[in-house]
Amino acid sequence: MHSEIERISLTDKEAFKEIEEFCSKAGLPFFLPIMENLLAQFVIRDVEGRMAAAARLEHTFDHPFVEEVAVREDLRGTGLGIKVVGAVLEEARKREIKTIWVMAREPGFFRKMGFAEASEKGLLGKLIAQCDECRDYRSVCNPILLKKTLIE
Secondary structure: OEOOOEEEOOOOHHHHHHHHHHHHHOOOOOOOOOHHHEEEEEEEEEOOOOEEEEEEEEEEOOEEEEEEEEEOHHHOOOOHHHHHHHHHHHHHHHOOOOEEEEEEOOHHHHHHOOOEEOOOHHHHHHHHHHHOOOOOEOOOEOOEEEEEEOOO
16 A cells, blocks of 8 residues: 655655665666755555655746656555656646656656657757766667657
8 A cells, every 4th residue: 555645845855865865776867956946756655654655846948847756666666656656747738838848768658648759869968968977878779759749
């Protein structure tokens, strides 16, 4: 059993340290957000209070993105990823964001949620330049730029 979605205060430094450790254990190269670009951070905890899933809404290169999606390995496939990303999408809708983006390591997961491959070369080039700094890029991570229309 898991608790409900928890919205993390953007000033809660301890929570972000916990999220960083969680994402690292999940195999993600976690990047602390530039706080003025961070719009919302969500987590789900198990009944013992341990982090089970996390995702955030962030503004990157003038585009809203789903970022740092992680689910604890023993809980993958249980719907927690869909639930935590759903919270990010709902927050984006509340903010009247028309289109949301993701640089997906697991594109199949996001495609199931209605995301489709994007071909914005300028944006992709900026994102890939960031990826070049990551130790996992091209070895275990070959991300794909996807987008989803939220408001027509």
